Structure formats: C-alpha cells, structure tokens
Amino acid sequence: MDAYQSERVLIDYNEQKRGGALRVGHPLAPYLDGYLSYKLDDTFLELTSGDPALFPVDTANGITSSLTASLVYDKRNDRFAPTDGVYSNVSVEYAGLGGDLNYTKGGANFRYYKTVFWELVWRNNITYGFISSNLDNLAPPFNQLYLLGGPNTLRGYDWFTVGKRKFSKAAKDEAASVVPGLTDEEIQNRAMRPFGGSQQLYYNMEFQFPLIKEAGVMGVTFLDVGDAQDQLNLGQLRSDLGFGFRWFSPIGPLRFEWGFPLDRREE
Secondary structure (H helix, E strand, C coil), X not given: CEEEEEEEECCCEEEEXXXXXXXXXXXXXXXXXXXXXXXXXXXXXXXXXXXXXXCCHHHCCEEEEEEEEEEEEECCCCCCCCCCEEEEXXXXXXXXXXXXXXEEEEEEEEEEEEEEECCEEEEEEEEEEEEEECCCCCCCCHHHCECECCCCCCCCCCCCCECCEEECHHHHHHHHHHCCCCCHHHHHHHHEXXXXXXXXXXXXXXXXXXEEHHHCEEEEEEEEEEEEECCCCHHHCEEEEEEEEEEEECCEEEEEEEEEECCCCCC
C-alpha cells in the first residue's frame, strides 16, 4: 500500500496531491507478474502566472478514484544497478469509480541493459503514454496531460516545458506591457504556454562506465529523444545530449547530469 503527499511546480500553476493506493499482485509466469491497484487521492491546483481561461483549475481539482491493471516483466540481473537483462511493463488506469475526475490513462515502458565490453553498460529506456476522457463532452484534466523535460525524461530541457503549447491572450498582453521592445514574433512566442499533449513518447540511451569503482562512482553519457503532443510526429521529436556521473552513496544513489538541447527553439 502507498500513502503520499506531493507537489509539482509548473510554469503557470502548482499542483498538490494527497492520497493513497492499495495494490495486490500475483506471479503469472516466470519473471511476469500481474497487479491490480486502487487509488484514491485529492488534487488541488493553484494558478501562479497562468491564464484562468487556459487553465480552468476547477475542472481539474477534486477527488480521483481509479483502478489500474498492470503487467510487469522483469529479467534484470540487478534491480538497482542492472548490467544485463530486460524490464517492461504495460498498464491501464480507469478513473471514474466515483470521485470528481473521469479519464483513462495507459502506457508502456521497455528497458534493455547490456554489457558491451569491459564494464561499459548500454542502457535503453523507451516510454509511451496516452490519456483520453471517459466523457464525450469533456477533455481530460489538463494537469494529467503529458509534458516532458527535466531529469526523468529530456534532461536538456527545463521541467515540463516540452510538449503541446496553447495560445494565452493574458500571456500575450503581459509580454507586450511588461517587456518593452519585443517584436511581434517574440510576443507570440511568449504567449504560447506549455499545456500538454494526450500522448507522450520518449527514448533515453545511456552508456555507463566506472569512474571510481571502489567508491561506487559511475560516469554516464546519454542521448534523449521525445515529445508530448495530441498527434505524435516522429520527424519533430526534441532531443538532447549530455554527460554526468552517479554515486551509490551510503544514503542512496545520487545523480549529477548535464544535458544540452540539439534543437533549441524560440519559445
């Protein structure tokens, strides 16, 4: 079972959640387990600089009561520092068993690890997700839409800045009045706010190698590719390259990584 309280800070609003989940599972085959999870949580959104017309928080606030079914296949040689093997999972969440919010959200994740030579480990992670509304006349809650960026997805971009954007008249008016001298194009770019897409796809490739083996310090280079849109276009995916190091410290694993976008855009 889980109990949690979380806060997520985005450009236009803050999200707070409190809740818990009860999960049961059972082995289905060698390395394959099935799970059912019931979740109940309460969401509270607060606008910071966001446009109330674009981010109507009342439509996303409230109780979520959902059931999630998932399959997990795990054939890694180590759960914390794998150097060989495969991990994959698929899941579907149905929210609308009472509560205030109604949506269906699903996804799949596949990870592959292989020691290429010496102690150089080739690590791969590909993730896909989708969300849709259970009600014909309503869109999914906007805070459940996908935005990429940050250390868990595209490491060369700021948190939750990569994905579908929408025009905000309030942001346009603010840009025109607060920052004098902007061109029309610059004002238009500032008026396009990260909103989120109903699909996400991203891929992380890493090469990990020992730097100070006795101290548990590992080096890593990486490539990230992905996007979050209503309709994914594989020719328009964002990407970044980077490097860093990881330390399996006495208090747990720590990551220090620097990513650099390959296709900077005026946004």
